[in-house]
Amino acid sequence: AQSVSQHNHHVILSEAASLELGCNYSYGGTVNLFWYVQYPGQHLQLLLKYFSGDPLVKGIKGFEAEFIKSKFSFNLRKPSVQWSDTAEYFCAVRMGQAGTALIFGKGTTLSVSS
Amino acid sequence: DAMVIQNPRYQVTQFGKPVTLSCSQTLNHNVMYWYQQKSSQAPKLLFHYYDKDFNNEADTPDNFQSRRPNTSFCFLDIRSPGLGDAAMYLCATGGAHRTEAFFGQGTRLTVV
Numbered sequence: 526a527q528s529v530s531q532h533n534h535h536v537i538l539s540e541a542a543s544l545e546l547g548c549n550y551s552y553g554g555t556v557n558l559f560w561y562v563q564y565p566g567q568h569l570q571l572l573l574k575y576f577s578g579d580p581l582v583k584g585i586k587g588f589e590a591e592f593i594k595s596k597f598s599f600n601l602r603k604p605s606v607q608w609s610d611t612a613e614y615f616c617a618v619r620m621g622q623a624g625t626a627l628i629f630g631k632g633t634t635l636s637v638s639s
Numbered sequence: 640d641a642m643v644i645q646n647p648r649y650q651v652t653q654f655g656k657p658v659t660l661s662c663s664q665t666l667n668h669n670v671m672y673w674y675q676q677k678s679s680q681a682p683k684l685l686f687h688y689y690d691k692d693f694n695n696e697a698d699t700p701d702n703f704q705s706r707r708p709n710t711s712f713c714f715l716d717i718r719s720p721g722l723g724d725a726a727m728y729l730c731a732t733g734g735a736h737r738t739e740a741f742f743g744q745g746t747r748l749t750v751v
Contacts, residue, residue, distance in 0.1 A: 559739055569682070569729070569742045576737045615681055617740070619733075626694065627672060627733065627740050629681045 527552050529618050531630035538606050538637050546601040546633050548616030557619040558599040559627075560590055564612045572614075575599065586610070608639045642666050645730050645743035652720050652750055660715040660746045662730030671713040672740060673705060674729040682729055688713065717748075725750045 532547035558575040573584025580592040590601045616630040644663050652658040674682035686695045688707045704716040727747050731740040
C-alpha cells in the first residue's frame with residue numbers, strides 16, 4: 526500500500542541547532558512531494574514542494590529539502606532553527622497521475638528552546 | 640483574498656444528528672479533498688474529487704459522505720455523528736498538475 530513515513534515523532538532542539546527531518550514514501554512511480562507546517566492553532570501552510578528538476582529545493586523561512594529518488598526520501602533541513610520554528614511538520618506525497626490523493630505522514634513535532 | 644473557505648469554523652452537533660460541513664474555493668481547481676485531523680495527529684484523507692470523479696479512501700466509514708455540486712463547492716455530510724468523529728475537518732483544493740494543496744481554515748466539529 527502507498528504510504529508516507531516520518532521517522533521522528535518529536536524533536537527537541539536548542540536555538541541555532543541544525544534540523545533534519547526524515548520522510549520516506551512507498552511508491553515507485555511519479556511523485557509530487559511537499560512539506561507543510563502547522564503552527565499551534567493555525568492551518569496548514571506549505572513550506573516547500575518538489576515536482577521535478579533540481580532535487581534540492583528551497584522553501585520559505587530558510588527551509589530546504591532534498592529528493593533522493595533511489596532512497597524514496599524527501600528530507601527537510603534547516604541549518605539553524607529559531608524558537609519560532611516550533612510547530613508540527615508534515616511530509617505529504619501525491620503518488621501517481623494528476624488528481625490522485627495527497628497522503629500525509631504522521632507528522633513531527635519540533636520544539637525549539639531559546 | 641481567502642481562496643478556500645470553510646463554513647462554519649466551529650460546529651457543535653448532537654450525537655447521531657446529521658451535520659453538513661461546507662467548503663468553497665475561488666481557485667477553480669479540479670481536485671478537492673476532505674481530511675479529518677484529530678488532535679496531534681496527521682490529516683487523514685477521507686475522500687477526494689477529481690472534477691466529478693469521487694474517490695473514497697478504503698477506510699473511510701460509510702457514515703461520511705460527500706457531494707460536489709459544482710467546481711466551487713464541496714460538502715461533507717456526517718450522517719450519524721459519534722463522539723469519535725469530533726475532530727478538525729480540513730478541506731483542500733489542488734490543480735490537476737503540479738500544484739500544491741491549498742487548505743482552508745478548517746471546521747472544528749464537537750459532538751455532544
